[in-house]
Amino acid sequence: MAVPGWPDQDRSDDALERILADVDHADELWPSRTGAMTTLTRRERECLTACAAGLEYTEAALILGISLESFKTHMRKARRAMRAKNTVQAVAEALRQGQIS
Numbered sequence: 001m002a003v004p005g006w007p008d009q010d011r012s013d014d015a016l017e018r019i020l021a022d023v024d025h026a027d028e029l030w031p032s033r034t035g036a037m038t039t040l041t042r043r044e045r046e047c048l049t050a051c052a053a054g055l056e057y058t059e060a061a062l063i064l065g066i067s068l069e070s071f072k073t074h075m076r077k078a079r080r081a082m083r084a085k086n087t088v089q090a091v092a093e094a095l096r097q098g099q100i101s
Contacts, residue, residue, distance in 0.1 A: 037097050044078040047071060049100045052091045 040048070043064075050060035061071035075087060084090035094100045 037099075038081040038083075040078055040081055040094065040099050041074075043074050044081065045094070045100050047074040048078050048091055048094050051075070051087050052095070052100060 043066075046064055047060060050063065055063070057071055057075070058068055061068045064071065066074075075090075078094070079085075079087065079090045082090040082093040084093055091100070
């Protein structure tokens with residue numbers, strides 16, 4: 001029985017098949033989630049380690065001897081490399097991969 005305003009079952013099945021097909025390519029979409037590791041630069045590891053230690057960006061930049069803008073750039077690149085939405089996820093993923101300790 002079709003419910004007015006609800007998607008057609010056939011269209012829902014097609015959408016599910018597309019989603020499942022994407023899962024087959026998950027290693028291409030999210031390499032860090034499927035075991036493939038992205039290597040961080042030395043500076044990206046230093047920045048993530050500073051964040052893991054609880055330092056604020058301004059403190060970490062000062063300790064590392066770089067500008068705040070440079071620190072932010074390294075963190076943005078580290079988050080992208082770790083496929084993370086935020087700094088906490090990036091630190092967790094880098095720890096999981098053994099790139100920082």
